[in-house]
Amino acid sequence: MVSRSYSNLLELASGESPSFERMNRRIPRIMTVAGIMSDIDDDPSESVCSDPSSSSGQMYRIIIVANQLPIRAQRKSDGSKSWIFSWDENSLLKQLKDGLGDDEIEVIYVGCLKEEVHLSEQEEVSQILLETFKCVPTFLPPDLFSRIMEVINPEDDFVWVHDYHLMVLPTFLRKRCNKVKLGRMLGLSYESKRGYMGIEYCGRTVSIKILPVGIDMGQLQSVLSLPETEEKVKELIKQFCDQDRIMLLGVDDMDIFKGISLKLLAMEQLLEQHPEWQGKIVLVQIANPARGKGKDVKEVQCETHAFVKRINERFGKPGYDPIVLIDAPLKFYEKVAYYVVAECCLVTAVRDGMNLIPYEYIISRQGNDQLNKLLGQEPSTPKKSMLVISEFIGCSPSLSGAIRVNPWNIDAVADAMDYALEMADPEKQLRHEKHYRYVSTHDVGYWARSFFQDLERTCRNHSRRRCWGIGFGLSFRVVALDPNFKKLSMERIVSAYKRTTTRAILLDYDGTLMPQASIDKSPSSNSIGIINSLCRDKNNMVFLVSARSRKKVAEWFSQCVRLGLAAEHGYFLRLMRDAEWETCVPVADTTWKQIAEPVMQLYTETTDGSTVEDKDADPDFGSCQAKELLDHLESVLANEPVTVKSGLNIVEVKPQGVKKAKRDFVAKRLLSESMQEE
Known part of the structure; x- marks a missing residue:
C-alpha cells in the first residue's frame, strides 16, 4: 500500500480509505517570503502540471515542505x-522520495537551499531546480531575522508568546537574546490547585501561574444594550416564555469533542425518566x-440531525x-439574547480548552434595566x-457553583439537568451571585494585568544576572549565575589545595565519577587509583556520596581503606573501610516493607527491564509504570509511617522524617571529625 500525505487524521483513524483528489493547480517556481508564494509569470507552459503524463489520474502528488531541500549546491570552478x-x-527527504517510487507518486519539495543565492540569480536557480529536481526553493531576505529581532530590546521590552502554535519560539528568542523578558500562555486546563508557583531552572526562576482567562466585560455589556439584542429577546420571550416553556441552552462548535450528541442523549434520558418535563x-x-x-465533521452533523429528529418524533407534539x-451562523447579539432567556446552560465537551461560554451566559443573565423590564x-x-458543565473544560474549577458532570455518563448528565430544573430560586440566586462576582472581577483585563505583573516581578533581577547559553537546537538552554559567581578553574583548585592543611573532599558518584548513561555502573580501576591517591594524604578526608545501597558501594570500593562512604543519599555513613555503618536517624520499624514489596514486585514482573532494590532506606525503582505504582503504594501505605515520592525514573518508599535528618548529615559529620583531629 502506498503511503500518502493527508491532513485529516481523524478520517484516517476511522479505518476507512480516504479519497484523494488530483491537484491540477500550478506549483509556483519561487517563494520569496515564508508562507507567500508568487509566480514568475503566467505562462502555463511553465507549469509543473503541463506535462500530460504528470496530470494523469494514475499519479498522486505529495508536497514535502522542509527547512532545507535535499539538494547540494556549489559554484562551478571554471570562474563562470x-x-x-x-x-x-x-x-532523509531524498531517501523518502526513493521509497515512495516515481511511478506512482509525484514528489514536490518546498524548502530553502543550504547556500545563499543572490537576488539576481534566484529566478534562474528556481527554473533549474523545478525542471530538473521538482524542487520549489524559498528565498528569505538575509536580513529578515535581524530586522525582526531589532524590534526587541531585551533591556526594556517584554515578550508574551501565546498558545502551543509557537511552542519553540521561546527557545529561539532565548538563543538570540539571553536576557529577553519572556512569558508564554498555554490555553489548557491545569489540575493544580496552586495559583502561583516558582521553580529553579538553570539558575533562573521560572514562574508558573494558573489563571483562567476572562471575558471582555465592556464588549458584552455593550452588546446587551443594543436595540437588536432587545428585539431578539422579545422574540424569544414570545416563542418560549409566553408558551410556559423553560429554555435549556447549549452553544458549541460542530465538533466531535464538544459532546453535542451526548447532550442530546441526556435530554432524551431526562424526558424518558421524568415525563413531567415533556411539553415544558x-x-x-x-x-x-x-x-x-x-469526514468527521460530516459524521457529527449527520449524527446530530438524526438524534434531533428521533427525539422530536418521540416526545414532540x-x-x-x-x-x-x-x-x-448567528450574530453575537443573537447568541447573547439566547443567553438572557435561557434558565440553564449546558456544556458537555469531552475535551476542551478554556471555553468561555459559561462566563458569557452568567454576565448575560445579569442583564441590565431594559432587559430586566422585558x-x-x-x-x-x-x-x-x-x-451544568463538563469537568473536562478549563473554566470548570473556577465555577464552584456549577453542577459538574462527566459527559460520558448519560444518566449523570440527565440527573444534573433535572436537579438544575428542580432547584429552588434562592439557591439559584446564590449560585449566580457567586459566579457573577467572580466573572465580573476576573475579566480579561484582570487576567492580562495579573500576568504582566507576575512577568515583571519574575524578570526584575534579570539585569543583575550573568547569562550563558549552552546546547544546540531545541536543547539550547540559558544558564543564569549570580554576579558574585566565579568560575572554578583548575588553577584555583590547585592553589587552594596547596595552601591548606586540612581538606574535606566530597565526591558524587552517579553522574560525576560514573556517567549516567554507562551500562556498567561499577567504578573503573583508574577511578579507584585516583581516589586512593587522595586518601593516602593524611590531611585529606575523602567522602564519596552515592544513591547506591551500602552493600554495593562497600563492595565496589573495598580497596579504598581510608575512603568514607555515604550510601543511599547519605542515610548510611561509614568513615573508613573498617568502621561501622552509622545512620542519620534511629533505625525505623520496617514492617511496612511486607506491604510495599509485593506491590513493587507485581509491577516489576509486568515492566520489562525494571528491578526492585532493597536499600533499607531508599528503595530505588525505575519504571515506565511509575505513576500507577506511585498511586498504588500511596493507597496501600496510607496508614504507615512512611512517605512515597517519585522522581526521574524512580519511586522511593522511606520512613517519615528521613529527608530532613539526612540532608546535612555527611557535611556535619565531616566537620566534626576535622575539629576532633585539630
Missing part, C-alpha cells in the same frame, strides 16, 4: 560563477459552523419540539442562573 546542483543522497422544557442547541472540513437545533423583573430582583 554558475551553480552545480545534485541530490543529497544522505538526506426545550433544549435549544446552537451549533456553530465547523472550523474545518472532513403539534406546536412543541423538545429540541431546537440551530446550525446556521423579562418582567424589578431592578432589585436577585438574578438567577444555572450551569
Whole structure:
C-alpha cells in the first residue's frame, strides 16, 4: 500500500480509505517570503502540471515542505560563477522520495537551499531546480531575522508568546537574546490547585501561574444594550416564555469533542425518566459552523440531525419540539439574547480548552434595566442562573457553583439537568451571585494585568544576572549565575589545595565519577587509583556520596581503606573501610516493607527491564509504570509511617522524617571529625 500525505487524521483513524483528489493547480517556481508564494509569470507552459503524463489520474502528488531541500549546491570552478546542483543522497527527504517510487507518486519539495543565492540569480536557480529536481526553493531576505529581532530590546521590552502554535519560539528568542523578558500562555486546563508557583531552572526562576482567562466585560455589556439584542429577546420571550416553556441552552462548535450528541442523549434520558418535563422544557442547541472540513465533521452533523429528529418524533407534539437545533451562523447579539432567556446552560465537551461560554451566559443573565423590564423583573430582583458543565473544560474549577458532570455518563448528565430544573430560586440566586462576582472581577483585563505583573516581578533581577547559553537546537538552554559567581578553574583548585592543611573532599558518584548513561555502573580501576591517591594524604578526608545501597558501594570500593562512604543519599555513613555503618536517624520499624514489596514486585514482573532494590532506606525503582505504582503504594501505605515520592525514573518508599535528618548529615559529620583531629 502506498503511503500518502493527508491532513485529516481523524478520517484516517476511522479505518476507512480516504479519497484523494488530483491537484491540477500550478506549483509556483519561487517563494520569496515564508508562507507567500508568487509566480514568475503566467505562462502555463511553465507549469509543473503541463506535462500530460504528470496530470494523469494514475499519479498522486505529495508536497514535502522542509527547512532545507535535499539538494547540494556549489559554484562551478571554471570562474563562470554558475551553480552545480545534485541530490543529497544522505538526506532523509531524498531517501523518502526513493521509497515512495516515481511511478506512482509525484514528489514536490518546498524548502530553502543550504547556500545563499543572490537576488539576481534566484529566478534562474528556481527554473533549474523545478525542471530538473521538482524542487520549489524559498528565498528569505538575509536580513529578515535581524530586522525582526531589532524590534526587541531585551533591556526594556517584554515578550508574551501565546498558545502551543509557537511552542519553540521561546527557545529561539532565548538563543538570540539571553536576557529577553519572556512569558508564554498555554490555553489548557491545569489540575493544580496552586495559583502561583516558582521553580529553579538553570539558575533562573521560572514562574508558573494558573489563571483562567476572562471575558471582555465592556464588549458584552455593550452588546446587551443594543436595540437588536432587545428585539431578539422579545422574540424569544414570545416563542418560549409566553408558551410556559423553560429554555435549556447549549452553544458549541460542530465538533466531535464538544459532546453535542451526548447532550442530546441526556435530554432524551431526562424526558424518558421524568415525563413531567415533556411539553415544558426545550433544549435549544446552537451549533456553530465547523472550523474545518472532513469526514468527521460530516459524521457529527449527520449524527446530530438524526438524534434531533428521533427525539422530536418521540416526545414532540403539534406546536412543541423538545429540541431546537440551530446550525446556521448567528450574530453575537443573537447568541447573547439566547443567553438572557435561557434558565440553564449546558456544556458537555469531552475535551476542551478554556471555553468561555459559561462566563458569557452568567454576565448575560445579569442583564441590565431594559432587559430586566422585558423579562418582567424589578431592578432589585436577585438574578438567577444555572450551569451544568463538563469537568473536562478549563473554566470548570473556577465555577464552584456549577453542577459538574462527566459527559460520558448519560444518566449523570440527565440527573444534573433535572436537579438544575428542580432547584429552588434562592439557591439559584446564590449560585449566580457567586459566579457573577467572580466573572465580573476576573475579566480579561484582570487576567492580562495579573500576568504582566507576575512577568515583571519574575524578570526584575534579570539585569543583575550573568547569562550563558549552552546546547544546540531545541536543547539550547540559558544558564543564569549570580554576579558574585566565579568560575572554578583548575588553577584555583590547585592553589587552594596547596595552601591548606586540612581538606574535606566530597565526591558524587552517579553522574560525576560514573556517567549516567554507562551500562556498567561499577567504578573503573583508574577511578579507584585516583581516589586512593587522595586518601593516602593524611590531611585529606575523602567522602564519596552515592544513591547506591551500602552493600554495593562497600563492595565496589573495598580497596579504598581510608575512603568514607555515604550510601543511599547519605542515610548510611561509614568513615573508613573498617568502621561501622552509622545512620542519620534511629533505625525505623520496617514492617511496612511486607506491604510495599509485593506491590513493587507485581509491577516489576509486568515492566520489562525494571528491578526492585532493597536499600533499607531508599528503595530505588525505575519504571515506565511509575505513576500507577506511585498511586498504588500511596493507597496501600496510607496508614504507615512512611512517605512515597517519585522522581526521574524512580519511586522511593522511606520512613517519615528521613529527608530532613539526612540532608546535612555527611557535611556535619565531616566537620566534626576535622575539629576532633585539630
